[in-house]
Amino acid sequence: MTIITRRALGALTAASLVALTATGALAQDKKIIAVSIPAATHGWTGGVVYHAEQAEKEIEAAFPNIDVIVKTSPSAEAQVSALEDLSAAQKLDALVILPFTSEELTGPVQTVKEGGTFIAVVDRGLTDPAIQDLYVAGDNIAVGANTAKWLAEKLGNEGKIVVLRGIPTVIDDERIQGFTDVIKGTNIEILDIQYANWNQDEAFTLMQDYLAKYPQIDAVWANDDDMLLGVLEAVKQSGRTEIKYALGGNGMKDVIEMVMAGDPVTPISTPYPPSMIKSAIYMTAAQFSGQAPMRGSFKLDAPLITPENAEQFYFPDSPF
Amino acid sequence: MTSTTTNIARAEAPRRFRWADAGPFLALALVVLIGVVMNSSFMTGTNIANVVTRSAFIAIIAVGATFVISSGCLDLSVGSMMAFVTGIMILTMNRLEPSLGANAIFAGALVGLVVGALCGLANGLIVTLGKIEPFIATLGTMGIFRALITWMSDGGSIPIDRALRDPYRPVYFGNVLGVPLPVVITLIVVLAGAFLLYRTKYGRRCMAAGSNSEVARFSGVSVARVRTLAFVIQGLCVAIAAICYIPRLGAATPTTGQLWELQVITAVVIGGTLLRGGKARIWGTVAGALILEVIANLMVLSNMVSEYLVAAVQGVIIILAMLAHRFIR
Numbered sequence: 001m002t003i004i005t006r007r008a009l010g011a012l013t014a015a016s017l018v019a020l021t022a023t024g025a026l027a028q029d030k031k032i033i034a035v036s037i038p039a040a041t042h043g044w045t046g047g048v049v050y051h052a053e054q055a056e057k058e059i060e061a062a063f064p065n066i067d068v069i070v071k072t073s074p075s076a077e078a079q080v081s082a083l084e085d086l087s088a089a090q091k092l093d094a095l096v097i098l099p100f101t102s103e104e105l106t107g108p109v110q111t112v113k114e115g116g117t118f119i120a121v122v123d124r125g126l127t128d129p130a131i132q133d134l135y136v137a138g139d140n141i142a143v144g145a146n147t148a149k150w151l152a153e154k155l156g157n158e159g160k161i162v163v164l165r166g167i168p169t170v171i172d173d174e175r176i177q178g179f180t181d182v183i184k185g186t187n188i189e190i191l192d193i194q195y196a197n198w199n200q201d202e203a204f205t206l207m208q209d210y211l212a213k214y215p216q217i218d219a220v221w222a223n224d225d226d227m228l229l230g231v232l233e234a235v236k237q238s239g240r241t242e243i244k245y246a247l248g249g250n251g252m253k254d255v256i257e258m259v260m261a262g263d264p265v266t267p268i269s270t271p272y273p274p275s276m277i278k279s280a281i282y283m284t285a286a287q288f289s290g291q292a293p294m295r296g297s298f299k300l301d302a303p304l305i306t307p308e309n310a311e312q313f314y315f316p317d318s319p320f
Numbered sequence: 321m322t323s324t325t326t327n328i329a330r331a332e333a334p335r336r337f338r339w340a341d342a343g344p345f346l347a348l349a350l351v352v353l354i355g356v357v358m359n360s361s362f363m364t365g366t367n368i369a370n371v372v373t374r375s376a377f378i379a380i381i382a383v384g385a386t387f388v389i390s391s392g393c394l395d396l397s398v399g400s401m402m403a404f405v406t407g408i409m410i411l412t413m414n415r416l417e418p419s420l421g422a423n424a425i426f427a428g429a430l431v432g433l434v435v436g437a438l439c440g441l442a443n444g445l446i447v448t449l450g451k452i453e454p455f456i457a458t459l460g461t462m463g464i465f466r467a468l469i470t471w472m473s474d475g476g477s478i479p480i481d482r483a484l485r486d487p488y489r490p491v492y493f494g495n496v497l498g499v500p501l502p503v504v505i506t507l508i509v510v511l512a513g514a515f516l517l518y519r520t521k522y523g524r525r526c527m528a529a530g531s532n533s534e535v536a537r538f539s540g541v542s543v544a545r546v547r548t549l550a551f552v553i554q555g556l557c558v559a560i561a562a563i564c565y566i567p568r569l570g571a572a573t574p575t576t577g578q579l580w581e582l583q584v585i586t587a588v589v590i591g592g593t594l595l596r597g598g599k600a601r602i603w604g605t606v607a608g609a610l611i612l613e614v615i616a617n618l619m620v621l622s623n624m625v626s627e628y629l630v631a632a633v634q635g636v637i638i639i640l641a642m643l644a645h646r647f648i649r
Contacts, residue, residue, distance in 0.1 A: 039475075042575050046475020168628070194620060194627050199575050204568065205374060209620035212367035213359070226573075233569055237493055238366070254479070319476025 031093040039072040047274030047320030055281040076100035094118040135297040136280040138272040142302035144178025157186040159218035166198040203230030219245040225252035260310040344607035375613035376502035382587040383513040384557030387550040392530035392597030393454040399580035400465035405562045406572040422487040440555020444548030470574040477573040492567040530597025
């Protein structure tokens with residue numbers, strides 16, 4: 001009996017060993033692309049998560065030799081830990097990362113890079129650009145500047161406007177800088193710029209206060225579409241009719257719908273699409289599957305979204 | 321046994337007439353006066369109506385928090401709970417709209433009240449039956465409610481059905497004899513809260529449990545039951561605030577109600593309720609909520625403060641208000 005069991009056991013171990021090495025060989029054939037992104041805490045990051053998950057499905061279906069792993073993290077610290085866990089569990093062939101903050105993530109990404117991993121950075125750049133093999137980002141300055149140019153033209157370079165800005169970050173600073181630089185060259189007066197933290201509620205409150213403070217406002221710019229929805233509600237409640245334009249930015253689907261419908265107050269938006277994560281994942285996959293060279297920087301334009309081209313920027317299934 | 325509690329109540333009663341208790345109202349008057357001097361658009365009817373209406377959410381939730389805090393507990397989950405209840409209500413209303421039409425609003429509101437009460441009950445039971453520090457217990461549920469609303473909305477937003485927007489709009493934007501409806505609802509909640517706290521046995525037990533839970537227990541007060549009920553009241557207040565909140569923007573998002581718990585606690589404490597429990601001031605709480613909202617309003621209306629420093633100035637004003645409180649006493 002004992003001999004039989006022992007033999008059986010021996011056979012079993014041998015079999016499992018063979019199985020193990022087989023799966024090991026299989027895993028080595030597969031290229032692993034890890035995707036590290038912020039968790040869905042507001043509309044835009046919700047869009048990032050949605051598009052990353054879509055890309056995972058599409059790429060795994062199209063290229064069976066590529067395995068995409070998407071990990072979301074609620075904070076910069078958590079993202080650093082996630083990177084450590086990801087690279088400890090397996091050999092990463094590529095890392096696509098949308099860093100929470102530039103400074104804190106530079107060191108950890110450098111460590112991953114030293115293991116021979118292809119690094120694709122999205123949206124927020126690292127402090128040392130030498131680390132990245134591929135950089136994909138939107139153009140925040142253009143988001144502000146293109147909106148400002150359109151607005152200046154429509155207002156005939158005259159008028160009084162108010163601005164709502166987001167959370168104090170580089171993204172917010174760049175948008176405001178792009179906008180104010182263009183407005184400086186006109187006779188348009190910016191009455192006020194205050195933070196509303198990319199939050200609908202705070203934007204509603206702030207707009208109510210702007211309306212109480214200024215008897216004449218020709219146009220409003222909220223540097224994000226989430227805030228724009230709050231602004232529009234406050235304007236509607238006040239019954240004020242002198243406000244000719246209320247503009248946002250980012251290409252949220254609710255606002256794209258308004259643009260498509262030819263809304264007179266919000267006839268345009270500018271994209272800063274969360275789907276840029278998808279561009280980065282696809283490009284990284286091309287690097288491994290098609291051996292199409294993908295090293296370098298890729299900056300997405302921020303063209304005006306108008307009723308004519310709105311269809312291209314509309315993703316009805318995305319949460320953003 | 322009951323004599324102890326009535327003694328406490330009697331000892332507290334005359335204090336209510338001391339002028340030091342008028343502190344929060346004097347502070348409110350002062351802030352308003354500064355507003356009038358600083359900016360001419362402050363005293364306009366629209367601005368005052370805006371500010372008072374806006375403060376309704378914090379005021380209503382803070383009435384519930386006054387019960388929780390005075391009974392010796394703390395609830396950090398109210399902001400997330402508010403977002404969660406809002407999400408559930410909108411989903412219910414949207415689901416029922418095809419069959420019930422505009423009546424779906426009432427059904428949804430009812431569901432919201434039940435869900436709010438259940439959330440409060442869960443908090444209360446974790447604290448009392450589970451014997452976990454309220455700070456930690458509600459920190460846990462705060463994360464749970466916030467994650468649930470994020471999950472329900474896929475990180476985006478849950479908008480209310482277009483067909484319901486117009487019939488529901490008046491609940492935030494409408495008025496009764498010129499008084500905005502959210503203000504009327506706040507007044508009803510505050511009156512009910514004041515009655516419960518100052519005129520009923522439950523209110524006195526709340527104070528007893530908060531000032532010294534051991535003594536209260538020996539006097540025959542079921543501290544666990546009193547505290548659990550306080551959390552349920554808090555949950556109901558959150559649901560009432562949610563009912564007024566939905567028509568304002570017509571959507572719930574993962575950032576709905578973010579950091580409101582801190583505003584609520586600040587309003588309660590500015591109002592003269594002791595953070596360690598045992599003393600409650602419902603009307604003071606309302607004054608506290610108004611003070612916070614007026615300060616925020618003034619920061620935008622005045623041009624004196626750099627946009628980068630607004631939060632710092634608000635912090636300084638709150639600390640000054642509390643210090644003034646201390647010295648008046």
